[in-house]
Amino acid sequence: MNEERAPGIIRKLWPGEVQIFRDHLLRLDVETRRSRFGSAVGPEFIEHYAGRVFRSGAVIHGCFVDGILRAAAELYPFSEILPSEAEAAFSVEAGFQNLGLGTLLMRRTVLAARNRGIRTLYMSCLARNRRMQQIARKFDADLTFHTDEVVAELKAPFPSASSLAREAMADAQGVAGALFQAQWSAGQRVLNMVLSPANAA
Template structure:
């Protein structure tokens, strides 16, 4: 995984920036979820998600120890990856949402890389992802990182193993966090808290 991103206007994944969200970004997260169309909501939550559900979900997400990375374009949060600890913290669930017009552009791949780095540095050895059997984009993303995909009751479950944290992986995450924070300042979207 490379931390160097070449800027090319024709590739959206490389024209915006990525950063970890904090609880002060809850309104940005909520607004992103509300912009998802019904198909994207169903793909993300495996159900029809109402606006009220999404508002409630955004309110509670930051209080559960969840690490959320976001992709910003033009100062607007357009995609997120969530890493939510399960049980003893050795396992976590990963979930992704990318606004429809930005899907299939590489944004999900970069968010997955950031999510796996966060999992590694928090001692999560197993990352689980669930998606609908019809969600081919999510399955394609998962296959870039694991071959362990199984079909269970109409859903696809994938398991990704994570390496042990190292000094290098922890420094790399800190540099990524600092870079995202600094870019957000230059974009005029001043973060009100650090993750």
């Protein structure tokens, strides 16, 4: 699946979008939450987690379908100064799995890591999470199997003028897409108000 066929807009999340990210995590079903966090977590945990993500220096990409965040990828550098290693985590809502969103978000995450000088990217998932393991293998990651966990390790190439330009272009397209969605949503709200039964009366 190529990025042009993605069912939505993939872009970076902004610091002011904590609530949007939180609502996405709250929509994850029990099994998807377990796959994302490695254990069962409740709403209180997610509220606290979402509140601190944007203060941690993480780079978050999301896929917005009809203006709603349905999938996210988180990149956590291990150091604030010239990090060479980072951890990545992914979450895709149940109704939007098997559409290639994980692969597309992985591609954006690897590009972001590369352009920040991060050479080694780690991902951990439950041993039964075959989907995540398949995505990691697409990027030539080395998988280490433990009792109930799998750790994927992949190497990112060094940044280049081309990779920096690709990220800048993706960011510009994401902003343009977000503005278009906002304008479309505002237009729909106005149209609904005009066509509502109260106005018709």
